[in-house]
Amino acid sequence: MSKTIQENILDFDFKKSDTRYGPHGIHTWLAAMIPPLAKKLIEKTKPTNLLDPFSGGGTVCVEGILNKIPATAVDANPLSYIITKAKTTPLTHSKTKDLFEEIKNDATNNDFTEFHFPDYKEYRTEYWFKEEHFGPLNSLARSIYEIKNKKLKVFFQCVFSATVRDVSLTYRNEIRLRRLEPKDLVKFDRDVLKTFETRYEKTLDRLKELPSKSNAKVITGDVKKMPFKNNEFSTIICSPPYGDERNGVPYFQFTKNMAYWLGIPKNDLESYKKNVLGWFNKETILEKHSPESKTFRKLLKDIKSNQKNVNEAISFYSDYNIALQEMSRVTNDKIVIVIGNRVLNKTIVNNAKITTELFENLGIKLSEHLKRDLPSKRIPRFGDSKIVEGGQIDKEDILIYSLKK
Numbered sequence: 001m002s003k004t005i006q007e008n009i010l011d012f013d014f015k016k017s018d019t020r021y022g023p024h025g026i027h028t029w030l031a032a033m034i035p036p037l038a039k040k041l042i043e044k045t046k047p048t049n050l051l052d053p054f055s056g057g058g059t060v061c062v063e064g065i066l067n068k069i070p071a072t073a074v075d076a077n078p079l080s081y082i083i084t085k086a087k088t089t090p091l092t093h094s095k096t097k098d099l100f101e102e103i104k105n106d107a108t109n110n111d112f113t114e115f116h117f118p119d120y121k122e123y124r125t126e127y128w129f130k131e132e133h134f135g136p137l138n139s140l141a142r143s144i145y146e147i148k149n150k151k152l153k154v155f156f157q158c159v160f161s162a163t164v165r166d167v168s169l170t171y172r173n174e175i176r177l178r179r180l181e182p183k184d185l186v187k188f189d190r191d192v193l194k195t196f197e198t199r200y201e202k203t204l205d206r207l208k209e210l211p212s213k214s215n216a217k218v219i220t221g222d223v224k225k226m227p228f229k230n231n232e233f234s235t236i237i238c239s240p241p242y243g244d245e246r247n248g249v250p251y252f253q254f255t256k257n258m259a260y261w262l263g264i265p266k267n268d269l270e271s272y273k274k275n276v277l278g279w280f281n282k283e284t285i286l287e288k289h290s291p292e293s294k295t296f297r298k299l300l301k302d303i304k305s306n307q308k309n310v311n312e313a314i315s316f317y318s319d320y321n322i323a324l325q326e327m328s329r330v331t332n333d334k335i336v337i338v339i340g341n342r343v344l345n346k347t348i349v350n351n352a353k354i355t356t357e358l359f360e361n362l363g364i365k366l367s368e369h370l371k372r373d374l375p376s377k378r379i380p381r382f383g384d385s386k387i388v389e390g391g392q393i394d395k396e397d398i399l400i401y402s403l404k405k
């Protein structure tokens with residue numbers, strides 16, 4: 001990392017700010033960027049055409065749209081498309097009200113006979129939901145799946161997805177899915193239709209804050225091969241995953257209960273998962289190459305006693321390297337990466353250093369390195385708590401790379 005770059009600790013923890021304002025509060029995402037940070041980074045880098053290739057819950061794209069900047073989002077996870085598109089698409093009340101009443105009435109008068117989508121067993125739907133909720137969820141799922149108008153469909157999919165998460169039998173403050181224990185299950189009392197109505201009203205209300213003609217471009221795709229021209233964007237602002245799904249944040253596990261009721265077949269979900277950074281099997285691991293980075297080489301030495309972790313690291317950083325190359329291909333001014341350290345085989349991995357070394361191979365220099373305290377981002381704990389506290393969850397690196405010579 002360039003010695004001339006100062007690591008400034010910034011007052012970017014936004015302790016007193018509202019972090020779920022406007023459309024941001026419509027639907028949650030794991031390890032989402034906090035909106036005031038995205039806003040500040042937009043103010044700092046002044047994009048004219050903004051891309052977030054790891055869109056997740058759409059924070060960067062929403063801030064782009066709120067600030068009237070053309071914005072594009074990519075994510076490998078199909079639920080990210082629904083959330084990002086819904087959060088950036090304005091709707092009028094009159095259009096949605098009639099449809100809402102219709103969908104709700106159908107669900108009120110519905111008797112459950114069988115699941116509408118066939119792969120409920122693969123999704124273990126009966127394990128993750130209360131039996132008395134099958135009827136209304138099934139009816140809402142069927143009605144929403146059949147909506148023809150694209151804008152209305154994505155709006156109701158997002159409202160419904162948030163509802164599904166609200167009523168699923170899992171702990172909502174944990175990063176991995178875990179079924180409610182009996183003592184919590186007996187206390188868990190949520191009504192599907194009331195939840196759906198509350199979510200509907202809140203979503204519609206929050207969308208009023210979007211500029212009237214906003215229209216973000218949103219794509220379900222792979223950062224490693226994006227369908228964009230060279231230099232198409234001025235600026236990327238993003239937070240990439242810190243590691244693969246097994247060792248890092250399990251975005252696909254988080255998604256699966258919502259995916260079932262949205263009618264995404266389990267096989268489709270599995271094939272989307274193959275695009276995720278770090279995914280590999282016996283054949284594809286042979287195609288992955290250790291990227292050129294001193295810090296990465298050292299990591300491989302430090303974890304060599306655990307071959308599984310070695311393969312996971314090679315796979316993840318090989319993909320990450322391709323992602324950075326692709327990101328630099330489509331951008332002409334600045335790339336901002338928000339990332340933190342992670343732990344693999346009890347070894348702290350300095351993701352910021354690796355990122356900078358990989359960009360240096362491409363002739364791209366770090367122009368600013370900021371650090372911020374991490375008060376609220378939800379990051380999983382990895383075993384040894386001392387390592388975690390010292391190296392992983394309490395700080396986040398904000399790396400600004402300048403592409404202009």
Ligand SMILES: C[S@@+](CC[C@H](N)C(=O)[O-])C[C@H]1O[C@@H](n2cnc3c(N)ncnc32)[C@H](O)[C@@H]1O
Pocket residue numbers: 029030031032033034053054055056057058059060074075076077080221222223224238239240241242251275276277
């Ligand atoms: C840290 S999250 C981004 C959170 C986002 N900034 C937000 O505010 O919600 C990282 C995202 O990278 C996505 N991802 C992982 N591999 C990807 C790939 N190959 N292409 C595109 N997105 C990918 C994950 O699905 C996840 O949503």
